Amino acid sequence: MYVEEVALNIKVARKRFSPLPYLLLLPTVVFVALFTAWPVLLSIYQSLFRQRMNIARFREPVFIGLGNYFELFSDPYFRQVVLNTVKYILGTVPLSIALGLLFALLVNRRIRGEGLFRLAFFHPMVLPMVSAATIWMFFFTPGYGLFNTALRTLGYTGPENWTGNPSLALVAVMIVAIWKNSGYYMIFYLAGMQNLPADVYEAAALDGANGWQILWKITLPLLRRTTVFITTIAVIDAFRTVDHIFVLTRGGPSRASTVLLFELWLERFEYQDIGVSAAITVIFIVVLLAFTVTNFLISERREA
Secondary structure, three states: OHHHHHHHHHHHHHHHOOOHHHHHHHHHHHHHHHHHHHHHHHHHHHOOEEOEOOOHHHOOOEEOOOHHHHHHHOOHHHHHHHHHHHHHHHHHHHHHHHHHHHHHHHHOOOOOOHHHHHHHHHHHHHOOHHHHHHHHHHHOOOOOOHHHHHHHHOOOOOOOOHHHOOOOHHHHHHHHHHHHHHHHHHHHHHHHHOOOOHHHHHHHHHOOOOHHHHHHHHHHHHOHHHHHHHHHHHHHHHHHOOHHHHHHOOOOOOOOOOOHHHHHHHHHHHOOEHHHHHHHHHHHHHHHHHHHHHHHHHHHHHHO
């Protein structure tokens, strides 16, 4: 009797099998394999070879194992590039997210012209990064630039050549990134706020909670998943954003504003060092993958 039931179940399962779901997934699988998996595997393979197209004796790839990685991490200049990248991330991500949350709190209410305020905050994101950097390049112009003029009005008497000063070039790049990305993160926070349960806020108001208590005890905890998502895309965006560096500083002066992605571009297209550029690509992938997985694991553990 038991054998007959098992056979019947197998027969029913075979009848229910349909290749349609697999066929629908096939284009996505092929796309991911061609444009994600294959480039990653190719970068890992190329990172194990020395190949420099601008030097005749290194045009043919020579297997050196982890030599490119040892060369990178033993180079003080590359360590400075990594430090610049960390400074850029720490200087842009928290402030951009905080401003995005602040903007969302300001426009998440019924006020006259709320649509115009939302548009004003989000408008920088609509601009291409190159266009935004070009606008800010005029703002940073020494002497008569709008940014320096506004700072002089506030009493600032320091150096005005922001993009030409090694101490200020990275700060100038950060300012442009924060200005452009804050409105983008505002949209995610605004969407999250508009989906929060209204009865929780009504109960808090009946219990006499003030606005500050509601923000810290209700709004921010309920927006935890939104914050995790925004933090993830913000860090990834900070790693991959390089357009405005080309326009504003080109990594200078004295490489003071060179970050990892700009260094990758230099190694691959300026120095034509395929092995080192592939090694930097692998480092990128490992760091971003580790950060994303860790971020979501911590979030899930807190939820549990």
